[in-house]
Amino acid sequence: MKDGRSDRLSLRIGALILSLVFASCSAQRKEMEEESKDFTPPGILNVQRIQIQVGEEPDYHGEVRAYDIRDGDVPVEIDASAVNPDVPGYYTVVYRAQDKAGNIAERTATVEVTEYAVEGWNGTAADPAEVRALIEETCAELFPDGFDGLTELERARVIYDWITQNIRYRSDPDVLSVMYDDRFAEAVKAALSERCGNCYTYYAVSAALLSRAGFEVKRAWTVEPAAMPGQVRYHYWNLVLLNGVWMHFDTTPNFDGTILNRFMLTDEEIAAKHAQDWTYTVEEEDFNDLFDES
Secondary structure, rough: OOOEEEEEEEEEEEEEEEEEEEEEOOHHHHHHHHOOOOOOEEEEEOOEEEEOOOOOOOOOOOOEEEEEOOOOOOEEEOOOOOOOOOOEEEEEEEEEEEOOOOOOEEEEEEEEEEEEOOOOOOOOOOHHHHHHHHHHHHHHOOOOOOOOOHHHHHHHHHHHHHHHHHHEEEOOHHHHHHOOOOHHHHHHHHHHHHEEEEEHHHHHHHHHHHHOOOOOEEEEEEEEEOOOOOEEEEEEEEEEEEEEEEEEEEEOOOOOOOOOOOEEEOOOHHHOOOOOOOOEEEEEEOOOHHHHHH
């Protein structure tokens, strides 16, 4: 006998009728099947920003891989149809991975196509005299009539606009080594000679030019969440004393080159652009090795 919820089996043993009821496992089985379904997409690892010179073939694969908690390694499909390696600019490459349950993961990376090759830092300390010469040459270009006749705000604006319009973002290991080694002079040289760098490079060249233009400058930095769990990312920018007030001066663009317009912001204004619990650290910087020729 069946009632939809249980199976009943009746047995006669002599004058005794013994009824055995077997609870149906269908409902429990259904719940277990629901719990065992895979709703988690695979993770796509080691996706990085790519930079090439015009005409070069990008290495989209690199160390990119996808891993699923149930299926293990899964294939990665790469869609680079939007990239034109023969025309300078910023492009997007798309990485996709699908596990056996049909869950799909997708990540993107920026591909920057540049007009000329970038050498990067080779580990050799920069010559302060050479860096000073680069700073003087740049300031002569920016201020052909000198600093007189311009307000502090006007001087700072000239520097901000020139850096954001002439220096490209780059975050490969050559540039990162300069940041992690805290090589200020080398970062300034990279910015002014190769016109590229990461946030530390933007901070350094901003500090050098602002200091040469007569500003008092401090270094500000914070720790930001990285793309992968367990990793951290440092971000550097400047505090500039403008008319007696310390203001935030951040020339670093977005990863795709978009200018973020963080020019002379108050604490409240820059905090509004970050997470609610955002904090930063301020440090003094010594520029004597660049500006003291003795």
